[in-house]
Amino acid sequence: MNLAKIFISALLIDNIVLMRFLALCPFIGMSIDVSKSVGMGLAVTFVTVIATVVTWPLYTFVLLPLNLTFLKILVFILVIASLVQLVEFYLKKNVPGLYASMGIYLPLITTNCAILAVTFDNISKGFNLIESVVYAVGVALGFMLSLVLLAGVRDRLKTAPIPKFLQGTPILFASTSLLAVAFMGFSGLIK
Amino acid sequence: MSTKTFKGGAHPPERKDRSASSPIEVLRNVTQVVIPVNQHFGAPIQPLVKVGDQVKRGQKIADADGRMTVPLHASVYGTVKKIEPRMQANNLEGLAIVIEPLPGDEAVFMPTLDPFSCSREEALARVREAGIIGVGGAGFPAHVKFAPPPNKPIEYVIANAAECEPFLTIDERVMEESPEDFIDGIAIVMRITGATKGVVGLEDNKIHLVPILEKAIGQKASGLDIVVQLLRTKYPQGGEKMLITAVTGREVPSGGLPMDVACVVSNVGTLKAVSEAFRKGKPVIDTGLTVTGGACETPKNLFVPVGMLVQDLFPDVVRYDEKKLRRLVMGGPMMGPAVPSMQVPIQKNTSGVLLMDAAEAKVYEEGPCIRCGRCMRACSCRLSPALLNVALKAGDLDEAERIGALDCIECGTCSFVCPSHIQLVQRFRIGKQLVRAKKQKEAQRAGK
Amino acid sequence: MNVILITLGFSAALAFILGAALGFFKEKFKVERDPKIDQVRDALPGVNCGGCGYPGCDGYAEAVAKGDAPVTKCAPGGKAVADALGGLMGVNASSEDTVAVLLCHGTKDVAPVKGEYVGVKTCRAAKLSSGGTKLCPYGCLGYGDCVSVCQFDALNMGEDGLPHVDYEKCTGCGMCIKECPQQILSSVPRARKGSVVLCSNRAVVKATVMKSCKVGCIKCEACVRACPEQCITMVNGVPVTDYSKCTSCGICVQKCPTKCYKLVQADVFGDEIVSGDTTD
Amino acid sequence: MKKDILRLGIALALFAAGACAALAVVYTVTEPTIAGLEREQLKASLQDLFPDADSFDAIEGGLESSVPGVTVTGAWKAGRGDATLGVAIKASASSYGGDAVMLVGVSTDRRIAGARVMTLSDTPGLGANAVNPAYFVDKTAKKTFPGQFAGKLINDAFEVKNDVVAISASTITSKALTSIVKEAGLVGSAWLEGNASGGTR
Amino acid sequence: MNRMWKIFVKGLVAENPLLMLMIGLCSSVAVTSSVSNGIGMGLAMTFVIVFAEFVISLFRKLIPSDARIPIFIIVIAAFTTMVDLSMQAYFPALSKSMGVFIPLIVVNCIIMGRVEAFASKEKPLDAVVDALGMGLGYTWVLIGIATLRELLGNGSLMGARIMPESFQPILFFTLPPGGFMVFALFISLNLWLKRKMAANAVVAKEAA
Amino acid sequence: MPANNLLLSSSPHVYTGVTPQKLMLSVIIALTPVSVYGVVLYGLPALLAIVVSIATAVASEAAFRAVTKQDVRIGDLSAVVTGLLVALISPPSIPLWMVAMGSFAAIVLAKEFFGGLGANPFNPALIGRAILLMSFPAAMTTWHVPFQGISDATTGATPLNIVKMGGTIADVGQGFVANGLATASDYGSTLWTLFVGNRGGCIGESSILLILVGFVFLLAIRAISFITPVAMVGTAFVASWALGMDPVYGALSGGILFGAVFMATDYSSSPVTPLGKAIFGAGAGLVTVIIRRFGGYPEGVTYGILMMNAVAPFMDKLRVKKYGFVAPAKPAAKEAAK
Numbered sequence A: 001m002n003l004a005k006i007f008i009s010a011l012l013i014d015n016i017v018l019m020r021f022l023a024l025c026p027f028i029g030m031s032i033d034v035s036k037s038v039g040m041g042l043a044v045t046f047v048t049v050i051a052t053v054v055t056w057p058l059y060t061f062v063l064l065p066l067n068l069t070f071l072k073i074l075v076f077i078l079v080i081a082s083l084v085q086l087v088e089f090y091l092k093k094n095v096p097g098l099y100a101s102m103g104i105y106l107p108l109i110t111t112n113c114a115i116l117a118v119t120f121d122n123i124s125k126g127f128n129l130i131e132s133v134v135y136a137v138g139v140a141l142g143f144m145l146s147l148v149l150l151a152g153v154r155d156r157l158k159t160a161p162i163p164k165f166l167q168g169t170p171i172l173f174a175s176t177s178l179l180a181v182a183f184m185g186f187s188g189l190i191k
Numbered sequence B: 001m002s003t004k005t006f007k008g009g010a011h012p013p014e015r016k017d018r019s020a021s022s023p024i025e026v027l028r029n030v031t032q033v034v035i036p037v038n039q040h041f042g043a044p045i046q047p048l049v050k051v052g053d054q055v056k057r058g059q060k061i062a063d064a065d066g067r068m069t070v071p072l073h074a075s076v077y078g079t080v081k082k083i084e085p086r087m088q089a090n091n092l093e094g095l096a097i098v099i100e101p102l103p104g105d106e107a108v109f110m111p112t113l114d115p116f117s118c119s120r121e122e123a124l125a126r127v128r129e130a131g132i133i134g135v136g137g138a139g140f141p142a143h144v145k146f147a148p149p150p151n152k153p154i155e156y157v158i159a160n161a162a163e164c165e166p167f168l169t170i171d172e173r174v175m176e177e178s179p180e181d182f183i184d185g186i187a188i189v190m191r192i193t194g195a196t197k198g199v200v201g202l203e204d205n206k207i208h209l210v211p212i213l214e215k216a217i218g219q220k221a222s223g224l225d226i227v228v229q230l231l232r233t234k235y236p237q238g239g240e241k242m243l244i245t246a247v248t249g250r251e252v253p254s255g256g257l258p259m260d261v262a263c264v265v266s267n268v269g270t271l272k273a274v275s276e277a278f279r280k281g282k283p284v285i286d287t288g289l290t291v292t293g294g295a296c297e298t299p300k301n302l303f304v305p306v307g308m309l310v311q312d313l314f315p316d317v318v319r320y321d322e323k324k325l326r327r328l329v330m331g332g333p334m335m336g337p338a339v340p341s342m343q344v345p346i347q348k349n350t351s352g353v354l355l356m357d358a359a360e361a362k363v364y365e366e367g368p369c370i371r372c373g374r375c376m377r378a379c380s381c382r383l384s385p386a387l388l389n390v391a392l393k394a395g396d397l398d399e400a401e402r403i404g405a406l407d408c409i410e411c412g413t414c415s416f417v418c419p420s421h422i423q424l425v426q427r428f429r430i431g432k433q434l435v436r437a438k439k440q441k442e443a444q445r446a447g448k
Numbered sequence C: 001m002n003v004i005l006i007t008l009g010f011s012a013a014l015a016f017i018l019g020a021a022l023g024f025f026k027e028k029f030k031v032e033r034d035p036k037i038d039q040v041r042d043a044l045p046g047v048n049c050g051g052c053g054y055p056g057c058d059g060y061a062e063a064v065a066k067g068d069a070p071v072t073k074c075a076p077g078g079k080a081v082a083d084a085l086g087g088l089m090g091v092n093a094s095s096e097d098t099v100a101v102l103l104c105h106g107t108k109d110v111a112p113v114k115g116e117y118v119g120v121k122t123c124r125a126a127k128l129s130s131g132g133t134k135l136c137p138y139g140c141l142g143y144g145d146c147v148s149v150c151q152f153d154a155l156n157m158g159e160d161g162l163p164h165v166d167y168e169k170c171t172g173c174g175m176c177i178k179e180c181p182q183q184i185l186s187s188v189p190r191a192r193k194g195s196v197v198l199c200s201n202r203a204v205v206k207a208t209v210m211k212s213c214k215v216g217c218i219k220c221e222a223c224v225r226a227c228p229e230q231c232i233t234m235v236n237g238v239p240v241t242d243y244s245k246c247t248s249c250g251i252c253v254q255k256c257p258t259k260c261y262k263l264v265q266a267d268v269f270g271d272e273i274v275s276g277d278t279t280d
Numbered sequence D: 001m002k003k004d005i006l007r008l009g010i011a012l013a014l015f016a017a018g019a020c021a022a023l024a025v026v027y028t029v030t031e032p033t034i035a036g037l038e039r040e041q042l043k044a045s046l047q048d049l050f051p052d053a054d055s056f057d058a059i060e061g062g063l064e065s066s067v068p069g070v071t072v073t074g075a076w077k078a079g080r081g082d083a084t085l086g087v088a089i090k091a092s093a094s095s096y097g098g099d100a101v102m103l104v105g106v107s108t109d110r111r112i113a114g115a116r117v118m119t120l121s122d123t124p125g126l127g128a129n130a131v132n133p134a135y136f137v138d139k140t141a142k143k144t145f146p147g148q149f150a151g152k153l154i155n156d157a158f159e160v161k162n163d164v165v166a167i168s169a170s171t172i173t174s175k176a177l178t179s180i181v182k183e184a185g186l187v188g189s190a191w192l193e194g195n196a197s198g199g200t201r
Numbered sequence E: 001m002n003r004m005w006k007i008f009v010k011g012l013v014a015e016n017p018l019l020m021l022m023i024g025l026c027s028s029v030a031v032t033s034s035v036s037n038g039i040g041m042g043l044a045m046t047f048v049i050v051f052a053e054f055v056i057s058l059f060r061k062l063i064p065s066d067a068r069i070p071i072f073i074i075v076i077a078a079f080t081t082m083v084d085l086s087m088q089a090y091f092p093a094l095s096k097s098m099g100v101f102i103p104l105i106v107v108n109c110i111i112m113g114r115v116e117a118f119a120s121k122e123k124p125l126d127a128v129v130d131a132l133g134m135g136l137g138y139t140w141v142l143i144g145i146a147t148l149r150e151l152l153g154n155g156s157l158m159g160a161r162i163m164p165e166s167f168q169p170i171l172f173f174t175l176p177p178g179g180f181m182v183f184a185l186f187i188s189l190n191l192w193l194k195r196k197m198a199a200n201a202v203v204a205k206e207a208a
Numbered sequence F: 001m002p003a004n005n006l007l008l009s010s011s012p013h014v015y016t017g018v019t020p021q022k023l024m025l026s027v028i029i030a031l032t033p034v035s036v037y038g039v040v041l042y043g044l045p046a047l048l049a050i051v052v053s054i055a056t057a058v059a060s061e062a063a064f065r066a067v068t069k070q071d072v073r074i075g076d077l078s079a080v081v082t083g084l085l086v087a088l089i090s091p092p093s094i095p096l097w098m099v100a101m102g103s104f105a106a107i108v109l110a111k112e113f114f115g116g117l118g119a120n121p122f123n124p125a126l127i128g129r130a131i132l133l134m135s136f137p138a139a140m141t142t143w144h145v146p147f148q149g150i151s152d153a154t155t156g157a158t159p160l161n162i163v164k165m166g167g168t169i170a171d172v173g174q175g176f177v178a179n180g181l182a183t184a185s186d187y188g189s190t191l192w193t194l195f196v197g198n199r200g201g202c203i204g205e206s207s208i209l210l211i212l213v214g215f216v217f218l219l220a221i222r223a224i225s226f227i228t229p230v231a232m233v234g235t236a237f238v239a240s241w242a243l244g245m246d247p248v249y250g251a252l253s254g255g256i257l258f259g260a261v262f263m264a265t266d267y268s269s270s271p272v273t274p275l276g277k278a279i280f281g282a283g284a285g286l287v288t289v290i291i292r293r294f295g296g297y298p299e300g301v302t303y304g305i306l307m308m309n310a311v312a313p314f315m316d317k318l319r320v321k322k323y324g325f326v327a328p329a330k331p332a333a334k335e336a337a338k
């Protein structure tokens, strides 16, 4: 598979949120406005890439030879969690500017399914390291895209006379549903 | 002659034909006048008379120090009966001086003054002493408008003869009946402000006035560069920003004033008052207005003493059908406030009394905004009324300010065209208050 | 067995390294900050789910500690955490317990309107465009701007066209008082004895009042004269009680010809206001 | 600070060791089953294609698809005793909803012995009908979409909608699967020609 | 007993992890296109949360607070892996159709949340009851959503066709948009239930 | 009991006579030619689909609003427009229950859930269509040859489908001749046939000529702005050319013109600002072509517009410079402060 295809498919066709239902918690929680969406999206991009860069070699060069592949869940999540924590410590202390705009979203990400799913996908789809990184970026930007789009729709919901029984979270999911309808248009884009 | 205009706007039905051809009637005999003390835009002034005092017509009865003040004059010869809060034309209570006329007419006017030989300061003082405020709009003190700071030289004096409000015809009649006074007023203001160009901005539905005005220019101001500029008949062509843009191509900067683009804009009535203040020494004690509307049986243009109550117009001066009357508006239908009773005084800047019948004053329920964008197309200030409305609804005052809440001139074009009959302007007025309050708070916080 | 040994060795080593690193960096990268944030942070579950709408538990903790966020946003923590945070942040215990009272009793049938109002149906809009809708320019306009700002569901628009305060729910937050364009909601101590005049008509002339409202204060000053404690004075044309002197004797309530007095009684306030019923 | 490091490290290590020990036990129990499952599944499929065969030997290398869209990912020689019955080719191509993988049997007489869809992620109700055992492209003969290939000559035309019955409203899926079968057939028969020309038949 | 019951039932509606707390959402939409997946996921999840809460509650005094998050992760991950391996071994088809979602139980916010908020502070037995309540609260929602989606989207339940032959499956329900829409309706249903219960409580109180 | 019968109101006191109802009525009028022509092409089934669709749309709206205790306002005719559009963008052989379901989804899921008229961020009719398309792909992609009634014997591929599946424009032309829809199969007459609308497709989309009639009418009464449709078709034209497809053919076949005129202009799901409209149209045209060229469907108008609906809220921020706009002089001020 060439890299562009991997990227487009991760970004649009198999959009992590709208088509694969992952990372829903931060999707609903953080799409309040565009700036939050973008901050969260950037943080996710950053972490998915790092997680990919770390877990892929770990799996390929350590777990696989040692025949410990069954430990991958445990190892991946531990490594990712620690990594995020370290990066956060580091940014907070040394790059406060970046921390303020993006770092504050980092802790959210430890428990974000998307990151872990990407690292698993990298393995199960048999990507090499470069493909894995491209895939990770595609997924993360796809996440950001859906977040930003929902933030836009939410802006309109603010003043809409939504029926009472749907107010709050239900209408967010209904909006997500219609966003997913629109994204269905991309299915089959790459054959 | 080419017709100029601005972008946006709308075409409300004009309905000027019913009063356009009726000559101005001058009214003197009234049973009482209720003169609101503060009719101008600016700092409040205080009465100079007491209950029981006798006042002459033209006598100063209220004044105060301060730049943003103008004095007030008695419009009849009579006895001060009361000084108490009364309902004003803006629907709010305010201090008013009630005078009951005495028989006869004792008047005190100022001495005449030659506007072209006196000093500029003397001329400005005369404008103030005559109690002149802008009668086309908010009642801005004329002497302040005519004296911009030295770093803002004035190039144009634009006479606002657009009279873009439907129904109203008083400016048209004034220009037709006393064009010389009006042109003289322009010349005087040009003299005071040092402007080199004078322009009469005239909507093209009054094209028949062009020869009359040009003749008057020839007679009264032959040495000066005063021209008549025809404008497309379109609401709100008479808004000063639109007028300036149409005439000069300049745009008054956001938050700025006409003087920022070297213009002074004055209404026909204001200019006539300026002329009279010098040539006759007469302060503003009369006001011209059109009384018309579907419920009005005898539409008329009138000069009446300031402070005359609307109810005293009927039935002797004007007749109306009480059964038909549904809405009583002080001014034009686009911008004038509707008042709930006839016990409202006619003020210096009252340009009309509209007696609207049920057909004209049809009531619509507000619907949801369907985002048709008609308001966006119509807004004379190129604002985005639909979006401003949403921002205000969401309580997002920052966004409202960014969209231009404070730039809205409250012309009402957007409400007029909205198919869902959303009361956009009314909401914007509140929005402007809120935004201003917010800015004030921020300024306070910043100041601390 | 081999697998088990490798597994054990590998994971123990990995975990040890990670744990050690954690301990190390925690110290090394320590950042000074408001201890309150840490207190709040510790009270939170640390799930970092983002459900609160803040970037993680830390973000939320910071917002709570600064007082920018309500304490009830943490979903995983539920009520327990909310209570804990509430305790940490401390409820403003100092201020006096007040409630809002409407100083107008010009209901629909006694206070006529000037005309049919067809503009935006809010008090502020009606006030701005038409100077209010009632003949009485000081009274309640009845479009419920106050009702819409009350966060505690303590205000309800009554059938009579006036908002009614549910004194049990009212927290005295003062939102409605700030919102009312007529400024006729007033903050009254819940526990204080005394009397209030339920009219804000500042017109000086009796006739003007009588024309505009059947139950308005007609400035007869009977109450001022009748009060044995002399605690009532006219302020801006409206009688005002000095609560420190008032004994709740109820004489003013009896004397008022238009029955605009209400007695605020400490013991019954929570349940009802006795409105002139000493004479009924 | 040193103490902290040690304390956290040891605590974590202990828990990890405990957890992993338990895991390793579970793993040793389940591993044979999981591995066995996969092998059995493949075996069952192969057996399904060549019911008579008694041995399946993986073929390493030498099998390359010549069309760009189709990739051969594995091959097995089906034998009975010493005789070669045919080859089974595992190949994939991109279909509507992602890669589709098929196992195609090619018999020594240059016919398709059979075709099975191993992986397909197309739309349920459309493309996914290719793996629906109850979806028949030929209702009278009760032939499923992959079933229609059995017995077809390698050199026949494989034109969808002419020679191959398409799944209704799923031309893309049909074309992708057909291309796999055709290419696998060609590759398989080429191999047979080179390596098993002396087959029993 | 009463106390236990209270701990147990709150997970079903009032503090239902999916519908009220809005966490652990991903699996609820993803695996609910068929009932068997829903049941499988629900049970897997319940297994992990019960054992994780139990173990952590058991050792709660031994866990240094600075390292608690990594330790929780280790414990949860271990149980998740066990479930994953067992499903692969004994329910291969189910395991395949749920794909990556079984491993993802490890990051399911519900588990972390309950472990932190409840298990690390309470006694083991209480923790197990809490976990059961949460797990079942999670499971019933999955099954509910899955029933609707499979019935309308495929005309079947647990893979068995039950709608009449003439019923044409509405694929919308099995596809992502349908999943979101059905989930939206479930949340709104639950909110309604909760409001109703609160109203009943008020009525009961007033009656008393 | 007011003191007199004077109305209290805020200025302005006069209004244009335009109402939402009249605007919707004008859209219905603009859609009448294509609707009638659809019935001419396909006969009774098309008529029934239109009637059922409108009836369901109106009934669902009324029922939903009644059940949720809101004011029922079907009088504004917007539900009629939505219902009509759902039918017009469905294939002529669509089962009646299916088109009813589409209308229901359009009105309930896409419109009323979000607060009804003017509040829906996505185009209801297109959501209805998209849901039908994903639910019943077979039925939604079964096309019929015009003038031959609706039966199994008359199914035929639509022009875009033929090309998508590898055919050429000449094949399309020959198909027209074979079905008696055209007399010659050269390029020019094929395009002419497409322009007049004697071709298979959705009920309302065939006749470019009649769509343009509707367009001119809507423009003339100023119900819509020309910006969106022109931007959309223009961009699609350029993009198809750039991607090596016949742009004229692309503009005349499929639903792009219908979509551009009647659906991309939907008030509530498209931007209100002029610049926003331009970008909205351009984006919709671009996505349409990308899907046509690379996507899984022969036609991408539905998704082109729906995708842009999702982005539309941001385009409302692209406002025209207001009167007297002065750029904030911040940087200068800051420097001065330094």
Ligand SMILES: Cc1cc2nc3c(=O)[nH]c(=O)nc-3n(C[C@H](O)[C@H](O)[C@H](O)COP(=O)(O)O)c2cc1C
Residues within 6 Å of the ligand: B133, B134, B135, B136, B137, B138, B139, B140, B160, B161, B162, B163, B164, B165, B236, B237, B238, B239, B240, B241, B265, B266, B267, B268, B270, B271, B335, B409, B410, B411, B412
């Ligand atoms: C929407 C709008 C319409 C106006 N129309 C007129 C008009 O027709 N004639 C007029 O003299 N002033 C009109 N004005 C007032 C002018 O903007 C301006 O205030 C006035 O011409 C200044 O002259 P003055 O100071 O003599 O009143 C209008 C104002 C607004 C906001």
Ligand SMILES: Cc1cc2nc3c(=O)[nH]c(=O)nc-3n(C[C@H](O)[C@H](O)[C@H](O)COP(=O)(O)O)c2cc1C
Residues within 6 Å of the ligand: D096, D097, D122, D123, D124, D126, D127, D128, D166, D167, D168, D169, D170, D171, D172, D173, D174, F133, F134, F135, F137, F141, F296, F297, F298
């Ligand atoms: C939701 C949806 C899913 C689809 N899934 C498939 C699919 O799995 N396989 C396929 O070949 N085409 C699929 N299509 C594509 C259309 O059915 C397309 O029109 C078809 O491939 C054209 O082929 P036909 O000539 O057989 O109608 C799908 C379309 C839609 C709307």
Ligand SMILES: Cc1cc2nc3c(=O)[nH]c(=O)nc-3n(C[C@H](O)[C@H](O)[C@H](O)COP(=O)(O)O)c2cc1C
Residues within 6 Å of the ligand: F088, F089, F157, F158, F159, F160, F161, F162, F200, F201, F202, F204, F205, F253, F254, F255, F256, F258, F259, F260, F263, F297, F298, F299, F300, F301, F302, F303, F304
């Ligand atoms: C506004 C509108 C939008 C449409 N959107 C799509 C779409 O997104 N996908 C699709 O396959 N058909 C869509 N259609 C139907 C197609 O235009 C067309 O009927 C079908 O794809 C075959 O096109 P053809 O007639 O040009 O060959 C739409 C029709 C209209 C009127």
Ligand SMILES: Cc1cc2nc3c(=O)[nH]c(=O)nc-3n(C[C@H](O)[C@H](O)[C@H](O)CO)c2cc1C
Residues within 6 Å of the ligand: F023, F024, F027, F078, F079, F081, F082, F085, F106, F111, F116, F117, F118, F119, F120, F123, F124, F125, F126, F223, F224, F262, F263, F264, F265, F266, F267, F268, F269
């Ligand atoms: C110019 C115009 C175009 C419209 N287009 C659509 C449309 O594409 N889809 C639709 O459901 N309703 C359409 N409507 C009807 C109406 O706007 C629609 O029901 C609203 O989207 C509901 O809020 C249209 C109305 C107008 C005036």
Ligand code: SF4
Residues within 6 Å of the ligand: B378, B379, B380, B381, B382, B383, B384, B385, B407, B408, B409, B410, B411, B412, B413, B414, B415, B424, B425, B428
């Ligand atoms: S009232 Fe304000 S927003 Fe409305 S058209 Fe006039 S200037 Fe624009």
Ligand code: SF4
Residues within 6 Å of the ligand: B368, B369, B370, B371, B372, B373, B374, B375, B376, B385, B386, B389, B414, B417, B418, B419, B420, B421, B422, B424, F272
């Ligand atoms: S004119 Fe009215 S309905 Fe149309 S966009 Fe403006 S506010 Fe909305």
Ligand code: SF4
Residues within 6 Å of the ligand: C102, C123, C139, C140, C141, C142, C143, C144, C145, C146, C147, C163, C179, C180, C181, C182, C183, C184, C185
């Ligand atoms: S009390 Fe004030 S805000 Fe409340 S309804 Fe009356 S006037 Fe409006």
Ligand code: SF4
Residues within 6 Å of the ligand: C099, C100, C149, C150, C151, C152, C153, C154, C155, C165, C169, C170, C171, C172, C173, C174, C175, C176, C177
């Ligand atoms: S807004 Fe505050 S003060 Fe007013 S009624 Fe509500 S709780 Fe009481």
Ligand code: FES
Residues within 6 Å of the ligand: A022, A023, A024, A025, A026, A111, A112, A113, A114, E023, E024, E025, E026, E027, E107, E108, E109
């Ligand atoms: S379960 Fe919370 S992000 Fe997926």
